[in-house]
Amino acid sequence: xxxxxxxxxxxxxxxxxxxxxxxxxxxxxxxxxxxxxxxxxxxxxxxxxxxxxxxxxxxxxxxxxxxxxxxxxxxxxxxxxxxxxxxxxxxxxxxxxxxxxxxxxxxxxxxxxxxxxxxxxxxxxxxxxxxxxxxxxxxxxxxxxxxxxxxxxxxxxxxxxxxxxxxxxxxxxxxxxxxxxxxxxxxxxxxxxxxxxxxxxxxxxxxxxxxxxxxxxxxxxxxxxxxxxxxxxxxxxxxxxxxx
Amino acid sequence: xxxxxxxxxxxxxxxxxxxxxxxxxxxxxxxxxxxxxxxxxxxxxxxxxxxxxxxxxxxxxxxxxxxxxxxxxxxxxxxxxxxxxxxxxxxxxxxxxxxxxxxxxxxxxxxxxxxxxxxxxxxxxxxxxxxxxxxxxxxxxxxxxxxxxxxxxxxxxxxxxxxxxxxxxxxxxxxxxxxxxxxxxxxxxxxxxxxxxxxxxxxxxxxxxxxxxxxxxxxxxxxxxxxxxxxxxxxxxxxxxxx
Ligand SMILES: Nc1ncnc2c1ncn2[C@@H]1O[C@H](COP(=O)(O)OP(=O)(O)OP(=O)(O)O)[C@@H](O)[C@H]1O
Ligand SMILES: [Mg+2]
Numbered sequence: 001x002x003x004x005x006x007x008x009x010x011x012x013x014x015x016x017x018x019x020x021x022x023x024x025x026x027x028x029x030x031x032x033x034x035x036x037x038x039x040x041x042x043x044x045x046x047x048x049x050x051x052x053x054x055x056x057x058x059x060x061x062x063x064x065x066x067x068x069x070x071x072x073x074x075x076x077x078x079x080x081x082x083x084x085x086x087x088x089x090x091x092x093x094x095x096x097x098x099x100x101x102x103x104x105x106x107x108x109x110x111x112x113x114x115x116x117x118x119x120x121x122x123x124x125x126x127x128x129x130x131x132x133x134x135x136x137x138x139x140x141x142x143x144x145x146x147x148x149x150x151x152x153x154x155x156x157x158x159x160x161x162x163x164x165x166x167x168x169x170x171x172x173x174x175x176x177x178x179x180x181x182x183x184x185x186x187x188x189x190x191x192x193x194x195x196x197x198x199x200x201x202x203x204x205x206x207x208x209x210x211x212x213x214x215x216x217x218x219x220x221x222x223x224x225x226x227x228x229x230x231x232x233x234x235x236x237x238x239x240x241x242x243x244x
Numbered sequence: 245x246x247x248x249x250x251x252x253x254x255x256x257x258x259x260x261x262x263x264x265x266x267x268x269x270x271x272x273x274x275x276x277x278x279x280x281x282x283x284x285x286x287x288x289x290x291x292x293x294x295x296x297x298x299x300x301x302x303x304x305x306x307x308x309x310x311x312x313x314x315x316x317x318x319x320x321x322x323x324x325x326x327x328x329x330x331x332x333x334x335x336x337x338x339x340x341x342x343x344x345x346x347x348x349x350x351x352x353x354x355x356x357x358x359x360x361x362x363x364x365x366x367x368x369x370x371x372x373x374x375x376x377x378x379x380x381x382x383x384x385x386x387x388x389x390x391x392x393x394x395x396x397x398x399x400x401x402x403x404x405x406x407x408x409x410x411x412x413x414x415x416x417x418x419x420x421x422x423x424x425x426x427x428x429x430x431x432x433x434x435x436x437x438x439x440x441x442x443x444x445x446x447x448x449x450x451x452x453x454x455x456x457x458x459x460x461x462x463x464x465x466x467x468x469x470x471x472x473x474x475x476x477x478x479x480x481x482x483x484x485x486x487x
Contacts, residue, residue: 009346013335016343020334020371080330084387087296089319090347241314242300244259 006090010098014072015105028068028106032060032114040122050125053118054205055178057133058198060114061107061141063169069103069148070161077152083243092236100145100232107141132208132217139224140201146231153238172198197227248307249274249395249427250295255304257290264290265450267304272429272443277421279441280431281474286447288431289327292397295429296324309394320348323393327400327431329384333373337364337383340372341390350391358386361416363409378404385413396420396428402437414440435471446474453477 018025036056043049076082085095111134118124126133147168155161175185175193182193182203193199204220207213250272257265264287272278280288293299294306297314306313309321331340341355359368362382372380385401396417402410414437420426421442430441438444439458446454446461454461454477458470467473 006347009343013332013339013343016339017332017334079333080326080328081332083298083326084324084330084344085347087298087314087319087322087324088344088347089316089349242298244300 003091003094006094007097007101010090010095011101011105014099014102017072018102018106024068025106028064029110029113031064032056032110033117035060036114036118036122046123046125049122050209053124054133054209055202057111057114057118057137058140058201058205059169059173061111061137062144062198062201063165064110065103065107065141065144066148066151066168067162067165068106069099069145070152070155070164071158073099073149073152074155074158074161078157082239086239086241092239093232095239096146096149096232096236099149100142103145104138104142107138107145111137111141126209128209128212132213133205135213135221136201136204136208136224139221139228140198140205143197143201143224143228143231146228146235149235150231150238153235172196175199176202178202197224200224200227247274248272249276249309250429251305251307252291252295253305253307255291255294255306256302257287257294257299258302259290263302263450265294268447268450268452269304270445270452270455272427274427275421275425276442277417277428277430277440279438279444280429280447281433281438281444282447282453283478284433287450288447289399291447292324292399292429292431295395296322296397298324320391321394323388323390323396325385325388325396325398325401327403329372329380331372331380331383331387334371336371337368337375337386340383341386344387345390348391354390358389361389362386363412378406378409381405382409392424394426396426396430398428398430400431400433402432402434410434410437435469435474438470444470446477448478448481453481 039052039056040049043052115133119126151164151168152161155164175189175196176198177193182190182199185193200220200223204217204224207215207217248271253269255265255268256263268291280291282288290299294301295308295313297318308318311317337359338355341358345352345354359365362385364379364382364386367375367379372383375383381404385398388396388398402413417428417430421428432438441458443455443457444461445452456464461473462470465473465476467476
C-alpha cells in the first residue's frame with residue numbers, strides 16, 4: 001500500500017465516520033450560514049453587512065474546522081486507535097493529510113453554502129470575482145484543520161481541547177484588524193498581529209471582496225497557506241510512534 | 245537468531261518516573277504460544293507495548309523477527325490488540341476492518357475472514373458503539389488478525405467472554421501457531437487459559453518469576469493446578485524478599 005493510498009483510505013474513513021454522525025455534519029455545514037443570516041437581520045443595513053461578510057467568511061470555516069479536527073484527533077489518541085495506527089505502516093503525514101483532505105472537503109461544502117446564501121438571499125454586494133474569496137476561505141479552513149491537529153497534541157481531554165479554541169481564536173480576532181485597524185494598534189500589538197496568520201487571512205479576504213486578487217492578495221494567501229503547512233509539519237512532529 | 249520470534253534482553257521501562265520493568269529477559273520460539281500471567285499492575289501491558297514498539301524504553305534491547313522492535317519492516321508482520329478495544333466507535337465492524345485492511349495493505353477478502361474467525365458475522369453491520377463489551381473486544385481482536393502477521397501480541401483478548409467463545413478463540417490461536425507458524429504472546433488472568441499455552445511467563449512487580457511450560461511449573465512446585473503453583477511461586481518470592 002503506497003502512502004497516497006493510505007492517505008485516501010484515511011480520508012475516506014473520516015468521511016464515513018462523519019456520515020454516521022448527521023448532527024456534526026449539520027453543525028459544520030449549517031452553522032456559518034445561520035450566523036450569516038442572523039448577522040444580516042441584526043445589522044439591518046446592507047453597507048455594514050457587506051463589510052462584515054468577508055470577516056465572517058474568514059472566521060467561521062476556521063473556527064468550525066479547528067474544533068472538529070482537534071476533538072476528532074484527540075479521540076483518536078484517547079481511544080487507542082492512534083496507538084494501533086502508530087504500530088501500522090501508516091505514516092504520520094498520511095494521517096494528517098487524510099484529516100486535511102476529509103475536513104477540507106467539508107470546508108468546500110460549508111463555504112459553498114454560506115457564499116451562495118450570502119450572494120443570493122442576503123444580497124451580499126460583491127464587486128469582484130468570486131474565486132479569490134473561495135481560495136482564502138479554503139486556505140483558512142485548512143489552517144483551522146492544521147492548528148486543530150497541532151493543539152490536540154497538547155490536550156489530554158476533550159474538555160481541554162475545547163478550551164484551546166478561545167486561546168487560539170480570541171487573540172487572533174482582537175489583533176486581526178477586525179475591531180481596530182492593524183496600523184492603529186500599539187507597536188507591540190501590531191508586531192504580534194504581524195505574526196498571527198489570521199491577520200493575513202482577514203486582509204486577503206477584505207482585498208478579495210473589494211477588488212479581487214489584487215495588491216498584496218497573493219502574499220497574504222501564501223502566508224496563510226504556509227502557516228497551514230507549518231502547523232501540519234509541527235503536528236506530525238507531535239505524533240510519536242513510541243509513548244511513555 | 246531466526247528460530248526466535250522475540251528476544252528481550254535486560255529490558256527496563258519507566259512510566260511516570262517509576263521503573264515498572266526492572267531488567268526483563270526472555271525469548272519466544274517461533275510458532276509457539278506464550279502466555280503472560282501475573283497480578284494486575286505487574287507490567288504485562290507495558291511489556292507487550294515494548295514488543296510491539298510503541299513503548300518508550302529506558303534500556304535493554306527488544307528484537308522481533310530479527311529486527312529491533314517497532315522497525316518499519318515489522319509493521320505489517322506484527323498484529324497487536326490492545327487491552328481496551330481500539331476501534332472507531334462510529335464505524336461499523338466491517339468499515340473498521342476495511343480501513344485497517346487498507347492501511348495494512350491486506351486483501352479486501354480478509355475482512356470477511358477475520359469476522360468469521362472471531363464469530364462476529366451477525367454483528368458485522370453494527371456500529372462499534374452499539375456492540376456489547378465482548379463483541380467490541382472481538383472486533384478489536386479481529387483487526388490484529390488482518391493480513392498475515394507472523395507475530396500476534398494480544399493483550400487479554402478473551403476478557404469478558406463466555407467459556408464457549410474462549411474455547412473457540414484458543415482453538416483459533418493454536419491453529420494459527422500450528423498451521424501458519426504464527427507466534428503468539430497472549431496475556432490473561434484466567435488459569436485454564438494459561439494451561440493451554442506452550443510456555444508461561446509469570447510476572448510480578450516488573451520481574452519474571454518463572455518462565456516454563458505449564459507442566460514443568462506444576463511439577464516444580466508440586467502443586468495440584470496452575471493456580472496453586474502460581475500462588476506458591478509468589479509466596480516463595482515474598483519469603484525471599486522479606487528475609
Ligand atoms: N501511562 C502511565 N503512566 C504512569 N504509570 C503507568 C502508566 N501506565 C501504566 N502505569 C503503571 O505501570 C505499571 C504496569 O502497568 P501495566 O499496564 O503494564 O500492568 P498490567 O500487568 O498490564 O496490569 P493489568 O493486568 O491490570 O492490565 C502499573 O503499576 C501502572 O500503574
Ligand atoms: Mg494490562
